[in-house]
Amino acid sequence: MLSGLRSTVAQQARGFATSNIAVDGFTGAVGNTPLIYLKSLSEQTGSKIYGKAEFQNPGGSIKDRAAVGIVLDAEEKGRIKPGGTIVEGTAGNTGIGLAHVCRARGYKCVIFMPNTQSQEKIDLLSMLGAEVHPVPAVPYENPLNYNHQAKEYAEKLENAIWTDQFDNTANAYAHYISTGPEIWEQTKGDIDGFICSTGTGGTLAGVGKYLKEKSPKTQIWLADPPGSVLYQYVSTGGQLVERSGSSITEGIGQGRVTNNLGTFINDLTGALHIPDEKSISMVYQLLDSEGLYVGASSALNVVAAVELAQKLGKGSKVVTVLCDGAHRYQSRLFSKTWLESKELGEAIPESLRKYAVL
Numbered sequence: 397m398l399s400g401l402r403s404t405v406a407q408q409a410r411g412f413a414t415s416n417i418a419v420d421g422f423t424g425a426v427g428n429t430p431l432i433y434l435k436s437l438s439e440q441t442g443s444k445i446y447g448k449a450e451f452q453n454p455g456g457s458i459k460d461r462a463a464v465g466i467v468l469d470a471e472e473k474g475r476i477k478p479g480g481t482i483v484e485g486t487a488g489n490t491g492i493g494l495a496h497v498c499r500a501r502g503y504k505c506v507i508f509m510p511n512t513q514s515q516e517k518i519d520l521l522s523m524l525g526a527e528v529h530p531v532p533a534v535p536y537e538n539p540l541n542y543n544h545q546a547k548e549y550a551e552k553l554e555n556a557i558w559t560d561q562f563d564n565t566a567n568a569y570a571h572y573i574s575t576g577p578e579i580w581e582q583t584k585g586d587i588d589g590f591i592c593s594t595g596t597g598g599t600l601a602g603v604g605k606y607l608k609e610k611s612p613k614t615q616i617w618l619a620d621p622p623g624s625v626l627y628q629y630v631s632t633g634g635q636l637v638e639r640s641g642s643s644i645t646e647g648i649g650q651g652r653v654t655n656n657l658g659t660f661i662n663d664l665t666g667a668l669h670i671p672d673e674k675s676i677s678m679v680y681q682l683l684d685s686e687g688l689y690v691g692a693s694s695a696l697n698v699v700a701a702v703e704l705a706q707k708l709g710k711g712s713k714v715v716t717v718l719c720d721g722a723h724r725y726q727s728r729l730f731s732k733t734w735l736e737s738k739e740l741g742e743a744i745p746e747s748l749r750k751y752a753v754l
């Protein structure tokens with residue numbers, strides 16, 4: 397057995413990841429996630445498909461990177477001083493990442509979230525010491541929307557900032573300086589396509605911009621769920637339609653071009669629309685064939701990566717991100733009743749329905 401101190405040689409011999417350098421607190425532990433070769437899907441398509449294991453971040457999701465990036469940027473710019481308050485409007489992972497960073501760096505954390513969110517998320521944020529304000533789930537245009545309430549709350553306090561994950565470009569920059577370079581190194585620069593979905597757009601724009609600068613031939617694609625307007629926007633060359641419909645894929649989908657996406661949206665090669673039936677089926681497939689327990693946005697990303705690999709042809713190398721684990725959604729994604737309420741029970745191949753045990 398490996399002892400407390402990791403042995404690089406023993407790890408390599410067993411094929412484990414080999415980073416063995418001590419890191420500085422929570423923020424130092426974010427990033428440097430493995431790039432997982434998805435064997436069964438790669439063999440099925442004759443391409444090489446990889447998922448970046450963002451669920452391995454210490455706060456459990458890709459949003460730890462944005463949380464660290466935004467807070468360190470605010471510290472550097474003198475926008476926040478020790479003992480200050482960090483306020484955000486978020487339905488989930490960003491809040492959890494920020495709550496961790498706040499505990500680790502001595503800030504108070506206040507989170508405004510729509511009152512439709514799961515009790516698990518509210519409980520976790522509270523356990524991490526955040527002050528949670530559930531507010532009515534109303535559209536962005538309404539002044540009572542959780543984002544506007546967060547902004548106003550921060551403006552009234554001394555030594556407080558609203559982190560503004562959608563339009564604060566320290567978010568995309570965190571991916572430009574970490575996720576992008578990691579993928580470039582892990583693929584040794586041999587990458588034909590990168591595709592992922594967007595919430596704030598930080599991941600897509602940050603990673604995409606870095607990869608494009610390194611290798612202009614690498615195609616960058618958007619994967620979009622139902623209820624988002626960006627698929628339409630990209631495929632029509634800039635037509636913004638009204639938002640309608642919804643998806644089971646929490647944390648993604650967007651009604652506007654955020655500052656984090658910015659003009660990078662014009663550099664995308666294209667967009668794929670992925671229906672919920674395919675995403676939920678992939679949640680189960682990834683579990684069954686790859687042993688990966690991931691959330692629906694990760695599954696949607698993998699469906700999109702497979703479709704992109706098919707477009708690019710046999711032998712192509714495509715990377716996507718596995719945003720978080722299924723734990724935060726398991727009472728839904730693995731519940732027969734919930735799946736039936738969304739008319740998704742039949743979307744899962746019969747042989748895999750045995751995993752829906754809740």
Ligand code: PMP
Pocket residue numbers: 457458459488489490593594595596597598599600646647648691693694719720
């Ligand atoms: N997946 C999940 C589960 C998320 O919470 C988010 C962020 N809301 C994303 C994907 C999208 O990441 P980004 O904000 O960088 O576009």
